[in-house]
Amino acid sequence: MWTRHHKERKFGRLVLPAITIAFLSYFSYHSVHGDLGLIATEKFERMRVERAAQLAKLVEQRESLERQVQLLSDGSLEKDMLDEVARYQLNVSRNDEIVIFNSYF
Numbered sequence: 001m002w003t004r005h006h007k008e009r010k011f012g013r014l015v016l017p018a019i020t021i022a023f024l025s026y027f028s029y030h031s032v033h034g035d036l037g038l039i040a041t042e043k044f045e046r047m048r049v050e051r052a053a054q055l056a057k058l059v060e061q062r063e064s065l066e067r068q069v070q071l072l073s074d075g076s077l078e079k080d081m082l083d084e085v086a087r088y089q090l091n092v093s094r095n096d097e098i099v100i101f102n103s104y105f
Helices: 010-033 038-072 079-090
Strands: none
16 A cells, blocks of 8 residues: 655645735735725825815805806896996096905906
């Protein structure tokens, strides 16, 4: 009867655990530091909050401009508003007027 005797190798027992540790380490690292990892997700969330604040500010500015345009439209022409815009654009005032500049134009 033939039997095979294998010499016990200490290195052979460590191959599978080493591959498993390498595999888990690779995916763990990239789940935290990768392009779609936890750190990148936090960065995207901060950017989203900043951009949402910018969007709210721009929407408010647009609505303000729309109100001014509505006051200057043909249907409801406000002569005072038209006079104010014309004076601001042409940089003209009378001697008896006090000019206070607002930055809404």
